[in-house]
Amino acid sequence: MKRTLTAMALVLAATAATADSNGEKIVVEFGYPYSHLFDVTYEAILPKFYEAHPNIEIKMRATYESYEDGTNTILREAVAGTLPDVTMQGLNRQAILVEKGIAKSLEPFIAAEEDFAKDGYHQAMLDLGTFDDAVYGLPFSISLPVGYYNMEVMAKAGYDETNLPTTWEEVVQACVKLRDAGVDNPMFWGWNITGNWFLQALMWSQDKPTVMGNDFQLDSEEGLKALNTMQSIFSGCEMQNLEWKAALASFSAGDLGMMYWSTSAVGAVERAMGDFTLVTNEYPGITASGPMGLPAGGNSALLTSTSDDPEQLAAAWAWLKFITSGEGAADVARTTGYMPPNQAANEIILADFYADNPAKATAVRQLPLLREWQAYPGDNGLAATQVIYDGLEGIVTGEFEDMTELQEELSDEVQDLLD
Amino acid sequence: MGSQRAHLWFIGPALILMVIILLIPIVIAMGLSLTDYSLGNQGAAFVGLENYERIFTRSTYEKMFVATFRYVFVVVPLTVGLGLGAALLIHSLGRIGDLYKTIYFLPVMAALIAMAIVWEFAFHPTIGVINSTLERGCGSFLEAWHWYAKGCARTFPLWLNDREYAIWTVSFIGVWQGFGFNMVLYLAGLTSIPAQLYDAAEMDGATRGWDRFRLVTWPLLGPTTVFVVTISFIRSFQVFDMVEAFYPQGGGPSKSVYVMMFAIYEKGIQQNLMGIGAAITVVFLGFVMVLTLIQRRLVERRTHYV
């Protein structure tokens, strides 16, 4: 009953907002990360938004330096009482804000919409921002893991666009052939990408979530398989423990033949690369049929407004909805290396765009595999991420050789933190 | 007369500000170290000494002490020594020395994030200037040196990402960044040594440079040296910006550069576990306090004040 009343009130408020009843502009305070990447996106979206909603003004706050900075800033602002109305947060950072009650549920607003699904919001996409059966965040920009290949280097080992590796075993074989052909450092695998993303990729490849409720799932068959796969890749390819910027430099200079990272870096790679042919291809699977799921990277829009004014909330919702659907969402693909997870945007608006930009199309082909980028619950969630990171590093440096032992150690330590 | 209590007016503002800006927050931090507070939570539960127990039993914290001590005991002697050496050489040159002074002080003036990026480029394992210069020597007599030959075989070391080398590379950059600071302090100290003392020493037969240094310069630099050593010590214990710039996550390969300040930041801010972060802060302060007292006792005893 209460929900219906809220819904009705909001519908009325929404109508009032668009009817421009009092002529005053409603100001929506907005914060987002990575100025260098997303400034141009919002610059492209704003004129379209103002055309549709002339009485709302979007005030941009100081941009966040990174997803981590974004979350920390929101936490500080929560204590200081200066939260913005809408904030963009990394997908695996939503949980923290939901747990602490800082992010507000979007259910009332969604219920007030006539035909939400029509706007292209399909279920898999909404799942990314759903917690306890309520939607808190609408995903804005999505990325998936892909493989980057330097075709000239791959040609030295006899590979071309038709026979690129599709499983990790084939990747290791390619490494061996490349090393025999004189390539010192054939591959880079992004184990060190934030939030244990690639571990989750290997788990989802086997259709297993990394965390279920409060339980860490590494102590399962799939977990052991994931660790063993990593070990075989690192040792089979004799992978160097490079930091991401160094790996990007190596790939751009033509040193690396294969690089596995997020699709969001396509723009940076294209800008920095030398004179060679770049091809992106599907993320290899553990079995021949390919991965069964892949974690989504990127950020989503959350409502953190502390205002009680229904008009204010309605305006914030209008902005939230605009940037995650239709032309607003399409601009994400046009201006960044991310994809909008909005079906309507991808299939209708951007069809030609992907035809012109094949390097970005790989991730779109993998969209059906979209799964959650999981956060570990509780106050120790981030500490758990670090423990896993350290463990994975140990595999790369060769410090840990027995994967069963490592599996046990990691499971114990992380479960201890999560309890 | 007012001068009896003049000192109260003089130390008053400083004391009040010290208490409000520095001491009260530390007391708050000490209080938080006994809880499990996390930013954004409504309240915090009292957990007693659990956080401290964690620090002294977990292996990651052992790495914290090792990394910090390695850094401090490399950087302090080198920055003090190089700072003194540079100051002496420049001081003997007169006006021309200004150019060198500015050059040597540049590392202190540059924004650290930018410098970290530049050093990362320089230390890149294959295309960075350091390793590509080393590679030029491949195929020459230098290969007789085993380490060099190994480098030529595959690649030269990953200076920033190999746990054998990382802490020393970071220490080197710390010295590069910090000795100019000490140089300026020593220059200030040298200029306050009256010239007559040198003339007097010369008349007493001290004509060689080393004698002048031993009899006049070094003793009169006493107060400056006390200051420089104390400050260098404290500053190097507090190293943070550089580690965060190079290793925003994890504190170096296998945590070999996991210095105490970074641990505080990682736990308190990055991982949002203010309780543990505050506990490490308290342990840090305890450590540094004890070490500073020891160091001051050793140095102050030998200082000659006018």
Add this chain to the structure above:
Amino acid sequence: MSDVIQQDTPATTFRFNTRAALTHAVLIVGALIVLLPFYTMISLSLKAPHEIMQQTGGFMGSQQPFRDDFCVKLGNAVEDCLVNPIIYNYTTAFEKAPLLRYLLNGVIVTVSIFVIQVFVALPCAYALAKLRFWGREAVFALVLFCLLIPVHAIALPLYIMLAKLGLTNTYAALVIPWTISVFGIFLMRQFFMTVPDDLIDAARMDGMTEYGIIWRVMLPTAIPALMAFGIFSIVAHWNDYFWPRIVITGNRDLFTPPLGLREFKGDADGDNFGPMMATACIIVTPLIVCFLLAQRRFIEGITLSGMK
């Protein structure tokens, strides 16, 4: 008499020159090592993205026009978006972030901080160095203890205190935490202790107040130390990245110069190094100018204070 001097001169000059030459040689080698990163920084600020990542192109880069992605993304044709690296890097540095505003903020903030620091620290240093009073050792011990306190440890409690006062996102928040400089107190105390007591007693007998003694007797003798204090304070607060980031979240008009660099960070998705390095070059320049000017006053200060 004159013969002796004449005989001495050639030999002395010869020895002096070798010595000077050797000094210069050592200093030059040192200078080369010190300058290497700066050479790279300037070089990177002149290059196109692909030359930066692959580390090619010598010092200046080949200056071939490259495609500006941002311009293309906004819907312009590729031909309209070819830019020259140097021009692109430096204009983007000024356009992306209001860099001139940041530089102005840098000046306002660092000067305010230093002036307040001097007024708080110098009297305290004088009292600790030259006046005898009960509790002097305790106060000095407190100063030393405060030196140990790292700002990162107290950042969050300070932030909360300022937030409760409603002072976040203001100049006050940038200045207040730094008004107490225990470093300055310690430094000036060391120098004040080298001033002979007779000078002070003489001034007292001339009827000068204690307060007058600080500014008219102690300060002139410690100009080099004050210059050092000023240089450190200004450089440290000009380059401060951590604290402004914590306390200014609403509006970036209050950012200090180094924060201009964050506009170009992209982390996992690639940074924009060219304009980042250009910004770094721009923000270090005022400091260099300041330092050169300060050196002039350094020398003047020494000659003015006279030989003791």
